[in-house]
Amino acid sequence: MNEYTYPILFGVIIGTLTRLYMLRTDYRQYPTYLHGKVIHVALGFIAAALGTVAIPSIMEQEFTAITFLTLAASQFREVRNMERNTLTELDSYELVPRGKTYIEGIAVAFEGRNYLVILTSFATTLAYITIGWWAGIIAGIVCLFISKKLMTGGKLSDIVDIEHHELRFEGAGLYIDSIYIMNIGLPARQEEILKYGMGFILKPKNFNVRSTIANLGQRQAILHDISVALGVFRDSGTPALVPLAKRDLDDGRIGVFVLPQEKDIEKAKAVIGQVPVLENAIRMPTESKANKKGRKLE
Amino acid sequence: MTIEKYILAVVTTNPQKAAGSTAIFPCENRAEMELIAASLEAILDGIAHRLTEELYIIVKH
Numbered sequence: 587m588n589e590y591t592y593p594i595l596f597g598v599i600i601g602t603l604t605r606l607y608m609l610r611t612d613y614r615q616y617p618t619y620l621h622g623k624v625i626h627v628a629l630g631f632i633a634a635a636l637g638t639v640a641i642p643s644i645m646e647q648e649f650t651a652i653t654f655l656t657l658a659a660s661q662f663r664e665v666r667n668m669e670r671n672t673l674t675e676l677d678s679y680e681l682v683p684r685g686k687t688y689i690e691g692i693a694v695a696f697e698g699r700n701y702l703v704i705l706t707s708f709a710t711t712l713a714y715i716t717i718g719w720w721a722g723i724i725a726g727i728v729c730l731f732i733s734k735k736l737m738t739g740g741k742l743s744d745i746v747d748i749e750h751h752e753l754r755f756e757g758a759g760l761y762i763d764s765i766y767i768m769n770i771g772l773p774a775r776q777e778e779i780l781k782y783g784m785g786f787i788l789k790p791k792n793f794n795v796r797s798t799i800a801n802l803g804q805r806q807a808i809l810h811d812i813s814v815a816l817g818v819f820r821d822s823g824t825p826a827l828v829p830l831a832k833r834d835l836d837d838g839r840i841g842v843f844v845l846p847q848e849k850d851i852e853k854a855k856a857v858i859g860q861v862p863v864l865e866n867a868i869r870m871p872t873e874s875k876a877n878k879k880g881r882k883l884e
Numbered sequence: 885m886t887i888e889k890y891i892l893a894v895v896t897t898n899p900q901k902a903a904g905s906t907a908i909f910p911c912e913n914r915a916e917m918e919l920i921a922a923s924l925e926a927i928l929d930g931i932a933h934r935l936t937e938e939l940y941i942i943v944k945h
Contacts, residue, residue: 758934771934772922823929825945 590642593714593722597641600726601634601707602627604733608699626696629665633658633700637707641715658704666697681820682813682829687803691864695737702733740868742808743859745795746788746840750851753785753843763787765834765841775826779845782819782827784854788840796838797869804867805831808842808858815857817847892928893942895921901939914938 609626636658643651670693677683684692706729714722742748751763755776760767762785770776788808790796798804809829820827829844846854871877894902897917899910909924911917914937921932921940930944 769931769933771932771940772918772925774918774922775925775932823926825929826925826931828945 590645590715592719593711594638594642596714596719596722597638597707597711598631598634600710600722600729601637601703602631604706604726604730605630605633605699605703607730608702608733608737629662629700630703633662633703634707637704638711640708641711645715655704658700662697662700665700666693669693669696680810681818681822682810683806684810685803685806687801687864687866688807688810690803690866691862694865699733699737702729702736705729706733739865740863741859742788742799742861742863745791745863746799747791748855748858749787749789750855751785751787751841753780753783755780760843762841762843765832765839767830767832767841767843770826772826778819778827782845782849784844784846784849784851786842786844786854786858788842788858790838792872794868794870794872797871798863798867799840800833800838801864801867801869804864805840805842807864808861809844811861812842812844812846812854812857816844816850816854819845819847887944891941891943892930893924895924895932895940895942897938901936 605627609623609630636655640652640655643649670689673684673689673692674686677685677689706726709729710722710726713725754761755770758769758771758776760770760776760779765787767785770779788799790799809831813829818829820829827845829842831840831842833840842858844854891906893907893909895909895911895917896902897911897913899908902908909920911920917938917940921942924930924942925932928942928944930942932940932942934940
């Protein structure tokens with residue numbers, strides 16, 4: 587036991603708790619299995635330990651020890667690869683796949699969370715050693731809030747208006763409002779689609795959003811999330827019964843055609859509203875210098 | 885060319901409207917055409933698209 591034992595213990599515990607707090611199993615059902623969780627808690631523990639020991643190293647003027655943090659960076663990049671590979675492998679067996687953009691977003695989040703753990707442990711240990719144990723607790727709580735804030739992205743309901751529209755056929759063409767979805771030839775299939783299908787129109791709230799929701803990865807994420815939350819009326823080998831999202835080229839609206847097992851309009855609207863806005867899909871054309879000139883984009 | 889870009893079968897009540905290397909299924913009437921298109925859809929894991937009232941194509945997406 588020395589003067590650093592308690593601060594280190596404290597930092598590691600707070601860091602690991604932060605990781606546990608950020609490791610929630612939600613509707614995405616991932617990570618849902620125990621082993622997946624164990625991996626992430628263990629990595630979170632390692633991250634916490636790395637962040638914590640940096641402070642005593644600085645205090646003891648062991649500056650070379652800090653270089654170990656670079657090791658951490660490469661270690662946690664591996665986490666991203668691991669998550670990406672696992673999810674990509676699993677995706678081919680999903681009835682409605684997540685899509686590469688969604689997977690990349692999840693993988694990046696897993697990597698980022700470990701860095702937040704390092705930061706939390708670093709700050710709490712620093713506060714504990716320089717001020718006192720109570721300061722360590724305050725620093726821990728503040729970091730927890732910061733982590734939560736940094737980890738919560740935007741939701742679709744923030745950027746689009748969601749409207750329900752009845753599906754209709756014009757000849758063999760399936761339409762939601764004026765947006766063409768696909769050609770369904772067989773009358774029996776058309777009846778199934780009218781019976782089980784639902785149509786929604788996502789109306790962008792501003793010009794930036796048009797490009798964001800046009801992203802194919804973002805659209806696939808919407809379809810995946812609805813299918814997870816409300817079930818999906820399809821099986822392998824029924825390509826006619828596939829949820830699709832198509833774009834209105836005139837005004838950037840997106841027509842979302844889904845086949846939920848639970849046909850509840852309000853629930854479906856709520857689910858679409860809760861779909862995360864994928865970081866990789868966000869576009870900001872209005873921020874471009876060239877766009878500052880001329881008329882305002884709407 | 886991938887199989888997703890290929891017309892796997894043509895089902896028609898008017899065989900004069902279709903030609904080429906694709907399998908063509910001439911049918912007597914509309915009911916037979918729909919029956920064959922439905923079976924082919926299930927067998928080939930494809931979608932039966934209706935181009936005209938007398939012509940279906942089966943495509944895998």
